Amino acid sequence: MITVKVRIGETLEKALRALKKKLDKEGVMKSVKAKRYYNKPSVEEKLKSKQALKYKNKKKRAS
Numbered sequence: 001m002i003t004v005k006v007r008i009g010e011t012l013e014k015a016l017r018a019l020k021k022k023l024d025k026e027g028v029m030k031s032v033k034a035k036r037y038y039n040k041p042s043v044e045e046k047l048k049s050k051q052a053l054k055y056k057n058k059k060k061r062a063s
Protein backbone atom coordinates (compact mmCIF):
# COMPACT_ATOMS: atom_id res chain seq x y z
CA MET A 1 0.00 0.00 0.00
CA ILE A 2 1.34 3.38 -0.97
CA THR A 3 1.25 6.07 1.70
CA VAL A 4 2.14 9.72 1.79
CA LYS A 5 2.78 11.47 5.08
CA VAL A 6 1.46 15.01 5.26
CA ARG A 7 3.52 17.27 7.48
CA ILE A 8 2.14 20.15 9.47
CA GLY A 9 1.87 23.23 7.30
CA GLU A 10 2.09 21.24 4.06
CA THR A 11 -0.65 21.85 1.53
CA LEU A 12 -2.98 19.15 0.31
CA GLU A 13 -1.98 19.83 -3.30
CA LYS A 14 1.65 19.06 -2.49
CA ALA A 15 0.66 15.79 -0.82
CA LEU A 16 -1.51 14.82 -3.82
CA ARG A 17 1.37 15.58 -6.17
CA ALA A 18 3.65 13.32 -4.11
CA LEU A 19 1.03 10.56 -4.16
CA LYS A 20 0.65 10.81 -7.93
CA LYS A 21 4.43 10.56 -8.36
CA LYS A 22 4.57 7.44 -6.20
CA LEU A 23 1.66 5.84 -8.07
CA ASP A 24 3.32 6.61 -11.39
CA LYS A 25 6.66 5.23 -10.22
CA GLU A 26 5.05 1.98 -9.03
CA GLY A 27 3.10 1.62 -12.28
CA VAL A 28 -0.28 1.42 -10.55
CA MET A 29 -2.07 3.82 -12.88
CA LYS A 30 -0.67 2.09 -15.95
CA SER A 31 -1.97 -1.30 -14.82
CA VAL A 32 -5.37 0.14 -13.90
CA LYS A 33 -5.73 1.71 -17.33
CA ALA A 34 -4.65 -1.53 -19.00
CA LYS A 35 -7.27 -3.54 -17.11
CA ARG A 36 -10.08 -1.05 -17.68
CA TYR A 37 -11.36 -2.95 -20.72
CA TYR A 38 -11.24 -6.60 -21.69
CA ASN A 39 -8.90 -7.47 -24.52
CA LYS A 40 -9.21 -10.68 -26.43
CA PRO A 41 -6.22 -13.02 -26.10
CA SER A 42 -5.31 -12.50 -29.76
CA VAL A 43 -5.20 -8.73 -29.25
CA GLU A 44 -3.06 -9.19 -26.12
CA GLU A 45 -0.56 -11.29 -28.09
CA LYS A 46 -0.33 -8.65 -30.82
CA LEU A 47 0.26 -5.90 -28.26
CA LYS A 48 2.96 -7.91 -26.49
CA SER A 49 4.80 -8.69 -29.72
CA LYS A 50 4.57 -5.07 -30.82
CA GLN A 51 6.02 -3.91 -27.49
CA ALA A 52 8.78 -6.51 -27.71
CA LEU A 53 9.75 -5.26 -31.17
CA LYS A 54 9.70 -1.67 -29.95
CA TYR A 55 11.97 -2.57 -27.02
CA LYS A 56 14.31 -4.57 -29.26
CA ASN A 57 14.65 -1.68 -31.74
CA LYS A 58 15.20 0.80 -28.92
CA LYS A 59 17.93 -1.41 -27.47
CA LYS A 60 19.62 -1.71 -30.88
CA ARG A 61 19.70 2.06 -31.36
CA ALA A 62 21.17 2.60 -27.88
CA SER A 63 24.15 0.33 -28.50
